[in-house]
Amino acid sequence: MQLNPPLTLKQVTELLKAEFDGDPGFLVNGINEIHMVKKGDLTFVDHPKYYEKALNSAATTIIINKQVERPDGKALIFSDDPFRDFVSLIEKFRPFEPANGMISSTAIIGDGTIIQPGVFIGNHVIIGKNCIIHPNVTIYDHSVIGDNVIIHAGSVIGSDGLYFKRRPTHYDKLESGGRAVIDNNVEIGACCTIDRGVTGDTTIGCGTKFDNHIHIGHDTKIGKNCLFAAQVGVAGCVVVEDEVILWGQVGVQKDLTIGKGAVVLGQSGISKTLEGGKIYFGSPAQESREAMKQLALVRKLPKIIEKMD
Amino acid sequence: MQLNPPLTLKQVTELLKAEFDGDPGFLVNGINEIHMVKKGDLTFVDHPKYYEKALNSAATTIIINKQVERPDGKALIFSDDPFRDFVSLIEKFRPFEPANGMISSTAIIGDGTIIQPGVFIGNHVIIGKNCIIHPNVTIYDHSVIGDNVIIHAGSVIGSDGLYFKRRPTHYDKLESGGRAVIDNNVEIGACCTIDRGVTGDTTIGCGTKFDNHIHIGHDTKIGKNCLFAAQVGVAGCVVVEDEVILWGQVGVQKDLTIGKGAVVLGQSGISKTLEGGKIYFGSPAQESREAMKQLALVRKLPKIIEKMD
């Protein structure tokens, strides 16, 4: 998420009541989780395993729970609990705003767009022209929807991502401060859920078509002209390139990429990055030809093993 | 979908600004996709692979992108883009009608039926007697629901089918003009989606019971007294005969038949037509006994292969 206007390091550390190392006038332009950072961003790190990654990332202000040497051109904020402090900033600058009615007065809705009854449109939502939003759809605050988009009944756009930190006695939530952004000419089936980014955007590319009951996790990027059949689930921080086809009930794990034009057959499970232009099957998925060959042999196993004895 | 009253060939071709071969007074009684045609219907074909099938189908008026010989008793309409022209007819005769309120004044609702709050009932919907429609259900235009039907909260009846034509730069939608038709004594769980037919009907047979999160694709026919557990997904143009049991998370591919009384165990994937009266398991599914035998051997593979060396 962007800060508009930006804050100074001094302002941030006063809010957090935290020590810091850097120029008090150093600017913080955005607050972003480590997967999504760019220059000017503040991020956090609380595990020694990720100190190097965070300090060397594009982020220029880092909340950290260790006294380390400050990298050139960056600022450090010291905290006994960087996660807590990072969440407190999100809550401060992207607070939950209860609604007053089904369609927020701060929403902007384009010409020719039809909003059917029972639709909830949250604060600061932008919807383009000539869309149809079918009944009982929910569009959370800050979502952005392009032109000629169709969203079928019961779907939910911009719900919170599943992003929790395990504490000794409970889970703490990373409050979602990001957005769901849906490009032009997208069609989304009934009872789909598209989580917003935790700090960045979850995006659905131009011309992509979804069947029903599809789940898209936080910060995931779906390309252009993709086609997803019913009950597909894609975890968070995934990149699906253009023209990918996922057939029914495919599941995709987090933090991976599916290459352009890949086709994944029904019920497959994607556990690692897949090259584009190929057909995949199985759980975990392999190239379809390999998977089918192995499957054929498994079916012959009773005879093969009988022959062996 | 039926045309009431029927059109003449002359009227249709004037709407489409298209050349034709046939008697200008020849009647077109319905507009249907090739899987659903009967005598009197208009359909379309745009791929040489399917010319024969379309010309020899029950349809009596065919929009086609090639000059071919007209079959006896039929009419041809020539088009450079039969898909586009077919869609334009659906849009003309089954246009999307925005709603004015949660319950359309054109809906017919039987005696003793309880409509809970937050339910959307579209135009021309018919609901029988003694039903309970739970909160936040959406029933799209033209849906037909029998007597003693229970639909749980958040379910969506009659949403559009996933039926797109791949163009070089995008997908074009076959607008759905069909219906969802639910027979007497059906119970549908929460957050289910039943797509309408693209031109024909999606039907759920008398006495069938669905758990939650079930997806039924366009033009699929579910028989009587079936039982589907949660998160089952059935693609389009499937026939499920009477008394079939699908356990949780089963997926069914399009254009196939599951025979009467078949039982499919949880998480199985159905990729071809299944005989009735048997138990199936696996993805892709086989007869359960075979699948279990192979599975047992796979579990012994480490020992078997060790012994081989």
Place this chain on the structure above:
Amino acid sequence: MQLNPPLTLKQVTELLKAEFDGDPGFLVNGINEIHMVKKGDLTFVDHPKYYEKALNSAATTIIINKQVERPDGKALIFSDDPFRDFVSLIEKFRPFEPANGMISSTAIIGDGTIIQPGVFIGNHVIIGKNCIIHPNVTIYDHSVIGDNVIIHAGSVIGSDGLYFKRRPTHYDKLESGGRAVIDNNVEIGACCTIDRGVTGDTTIGCGTKFDNHIHIGHDTKIGKNCLFAAQVGVAGCVVVEDEVILWGQVGVQKDLTIGKGAVVLGQSGISKTLEGGKIYFGSPAQESREAMKQLALVRKLPKIIEKMD
């Protein structure tokens, strides 16, 4: 479900017009399905296979379709159709009450709780403090929700369980008379469904977090601090102990237990009780290490079998 005040055996049998064996003043404190019975409860049994179990259960009043010897300290009610009579008692004491508006006047909602637009809250619902109920959520009658609970849009709490009795020509429904009970600090994603118990409670333990599209069946008990990823489905009468993690699209069959701290990898299918503290994978699931070893060998099968020839 509890009866408040309790009934006498005489009162129950007059309602059912049934013969009985026992003291007419014997008390019936609750009506419960055999899985959920305790002392003072009435239950039913109609299959010889389960006579012994029912007669020896904690239940003290049993509706039965056979003249058997009465166990000490218990009462028997004789019926030609115990299922029908049991259902008639549930319908009598937990009748469906149609709603008058989106939020029932009999609901109790705690301080600081935010109810977004489009939310349905049924009769006798209790919601604690500082909750956020997002738009278009449905909460059925008698549900109980703790403090600091977040429920995302489109979710359904307390829908009926899938519990039917097969008759020669149709299914008969066991009307759900139980509750859905959600403890403090739970977060439930978008488009989830949590069925109420058929006679007892379906419970979600303190601090548990659900992603989207999750299904929890009737009478299932989910422990504390569990984490379920999207599209997980758990059948009825399951016990999931504390701190269990189920990754995306996992399916769990009915009547089993998943031990404390177990982790089940994505798309796995749980068909039997699992020990806690271990990692599982596959459909049906095994310990992950075993499953992975077998999988590796299946992938080598083409080479292994080639070598054999």
